[in-house]
Amino acid sequence: MEMDALARFRLDGKVAAVTGAARGIGFAVAKLLGGAGADLALIDLNSELGPSAAEQVAGEGRRATFYPADLRDPAASTALVDQIAQEFGRIDILVNCVGINPNTDVLEIAPDEWRSVQDVNVNAMFFTNQAFARHMAKHGGGSIVAIGSNSGFTVDKPQPQAHYNASKAAVHQMVKSMAVELAPLRIRVNAVAPGYTLTEMTKLGLSKREWVEVWEEMTPMKRFAEPDEIAHAVLFLASDAASYCTGTILLVDGGYTCW
Secondary structure (H helix, E strand, C coil): CHHHHHHCCCCCCCEEEEECCCCHHHHHHHHHHHHCCCEEEEEECCCCCHHHHHHHHCCCCCCEEEEECCCCCHHHHHHHHHHHHHHHCCCCEEEECCCCCCCCCHHHCCHHHHHHHHHHHHHHHHHHHHHHHHHHHHCCCEEEEEECCHHHCCCCCCCCCHHHHHHHHHHHHHHHHHHHHHHHHCEEEEEEEECCECCHHHHHHHCCHHHHHHHHHHCCCCCCECHHHHHHHHHHHHCHHHCCCCCCEEEECCCHHHC
């Protein structure tokens, strides 16, 4: 019985697409899903790091291919799905890790900056989810996991990021809405909401000691997550181990939102 339960975390024979896969959480996710047996389509705007990421992930008989794409363009998402499906045969899993987070005082956020954050964090997230869901709906279902944030539940301090916080709250509600509509099509839609994680995105904040002191104080575990720790939660939601989970927003934040 125990081995049967553990086997449900395996992804052998499945094809997984991971956006934002060139580095950070996306790269950690791609490595872990590959280790669990999936063939991989790594997607990122960064065409310099992307091929190297695919090379690092490939191994043990797995297939890993890099696809450069600007997912802010809905047409790019549709074309990407068609290309991956043609080359891999089908797509069973999408892990959507797109996101940016500039830190700007609310009174200083320019319209273009606000739109840029929403365009990546909300629009690109939605149109990519939608494009992959259309494919899954025609092929018997699948699993979509979005990367949300603890910032979708609470207002972080002391850094200013009203546009980021708003975008991540939108992602969480998007996931719940898609989960409800797509459940009859056997498509599960969930999200992982990380706390502070040691990635490129947090480098600016980590360089500000006054910010780090607050973040550590606000996190009961008194440390920040490694990208691998976020990837473990993604694997659960992506796999058949989470077969009755849809519309779930899984917090992985070291207790940050418990206060």
